[in-house]
Amino acid sequence: MTWIEDPAFTADEPFGPQTLPYGVLPTGIAVRVGDQALPLRPIADHFGRLADLVSASSLNPLLAAGRTAWSELRARLTELVTASSAPRGATLVPLDGAVLPFDVADYVDFYSSRNHAENVGRIFRPDGEPLLPNWTHIPIGYHGRAGTVVVSGTPIVRPHGQRRTSDGPVFGPTGRLDIEAEVGFVCGGPVASRLTPSQAVDHVFGVALVNDWSARDVQAWEYQPLGPFLGKSFATSVSAWVTPLEAFAVARVTPPPLGNDVLPYLVEERPWGLDIRLEVEWNGDLVSKPPFRAMSWTFAQQLAHLSANGATVRPGDLIASGTVSGPARDERGSFLELSWGGREPVRVAGEERTFLEDGDTVRITATAPGEHGSLVGLAEVVGTITPADV
């Protein structure tokens, strides 16, 4: 029996000692233990040479410290939280008030679910091939707006934007506000470029959930030829707690085949697909269970690709997977897909929905298999829509 008496802090629960995600409270870095948080600054002297890293006011110095420090810290934390008595100075606090846990450097959003890419292709380009010919050769991605990444719980103001009507373009609040349920990878380690997939793994500190809110009417009108911009840049939500990559050791799976060879710079010796199971709740109703194991490109391939041209990977870079969609209807990770472009409404908490209405709340959670039959948790990413500013 550990000194932490929390029913959610057992190996049977997703935030038990097998998980130990990091977050930042107004008082500094903390680790999540069940449904409480253990602030690290008051117990920094238990961490030896890592004391400064755990005393910082964001995760960025820890991100920069690299794999060896991350492993050492996790091992020491595991000792401390599973001990029978509390370390001197330790107190547990509520999870409330967690802030964005790191300063986002560059934010890249990929597009690595074949089901999502094909669904969107069918909806946006009904007369063309659903999948473009580059998709099975390149982990397609684009840069998003780092300055509007927000922590889970931040209200999402319905964005204005320009959209096309039969009378020409108009400007006003979006009528097609959507989600994208994604998995995000938080980068760290030394600034580096031209990483192999094996090396890339050493530049990933941990994993969070991402909701890449999207205004589909704005996106559809603006996105050619340079890609999504205003349809995405108003807000991207991430979990307040980042689960270390080390916790996913037994969740590794082989992604589905692409149907063609990939170029050598993208070949993984042992693939980094992950069996992360997402759940999307819309106003409290479970509407989708997107399976991350269905993604065709892994984060290791994504990082190898994005750094292949000499571009550097920096601590704080956030790599999102792209919308996670599986083949089944109830595995789709966006409401664009769930409602098939708005033509097939979804029953949500007793009401019909296509896209998001003001006051709607979306909550995404996830777990992955852990050691000895346990579950590794990814902290929720939640947001409620507030009316457009006047």
Place this chain on the structure above:
Amino acid sequence: MTWIEDPAFTADEPFGPQTLPYGVLPTGIAVRVGDQALPLRPIADHFGRLADLVSASSLNPLLAAGRTAWSELRARLTELVTASSAPRGATLVPLDGAVLPFDVADYVDFYSSRNHAENVGRIFRPDGEPLLPNWTHIPIGYHGRAGTVVVSGTPIVRPHGQRRTSDGPVFGPTGRLDIEAEVGFVCGGPVASRLTPSQAVDHVFGVALVNDWSARDVQAWEYQPLGPFLGKSFATSVSAWVTPLEAFAVARVTPPPLGNDVLPYLVEERPWGLDIRLEVEWNGDLVSKPPFRAMSWTFAQQLAHLSANGATVRPGDLIASGTVSGPARDERGSFLELSWGGREPVRVAGEERTFLEDGDTVRITATAPGEHGSLVGLAEVVGTITPADV
């Protein structure tokens, strides 16, 4: 006669007292006076309440300080550099060693030259309309990689990338390395969103030249449907010295008509087109004179658009105009256009060129009309291509 005895520091020269651009040397912030620099930290006590801002080691605190501080600093600097005797503590130093003068927050690249957009459309999509229907309604843009913005003079390593051949995709050094001659706007002031074009002006600290290096073979294969990514993200060069927006008061012009009304959120009372005249030198030969006054969308409209959905503008955001191309062949701002997709080689320093070869140097400079017939200078952005890493 001022105490600064530099033949390049007169009202007849682009870096005379009418210009006064800011940069950062290893010793801190400096202002450019002719072909020398005046470090500000040693004379900080001449700036009253602004002393801390000029003593910083990057421009970011000054960017955050906002329009009133910028004007006050420029007025005080003008007094000091035009005085007959040197302020106590002042020394002049060479321009060498200037570093990236600010930490780039988000980097957005627009696409606001109609000639460029039409040329690229004709070259990349020969069977379609050269200009897409959204272009005259939206300042089209996308997010670039902030982490690979580098200061003028940084060598540009030929990037690797994936490109398509008749035998399928291959990976290796780009064979179509190109430039994009652009004008960049450095943002500051309080974090803000939903700016009108008039308000947007108060969020622009100054102007620099940008070379958005591009690998055209990589770009052509990757860019659908999410836009440019690896074809651009390896490096973007910016001037070491940022000319304050205030210096461009008499350079304002009305942009060419779009051919349709724009939505009210993009209407400028008095347009912020700027008569900046660029020159592109390829291995010392002047190959193009792109006219910025030919751009269809202004920076004020670009900022109003990018913040219209609630996205915040932060100090350190860099807004690039997009390639500056005029209607004439010798006004094109990329070698893709100058060589018409590589089919019409250009004569450069006695050799034929289509795209960049290892060892090539590109230098972009610019001036704009200043008060009383003077010229306002934009500092050069220069780069030399080094061979691809093995």
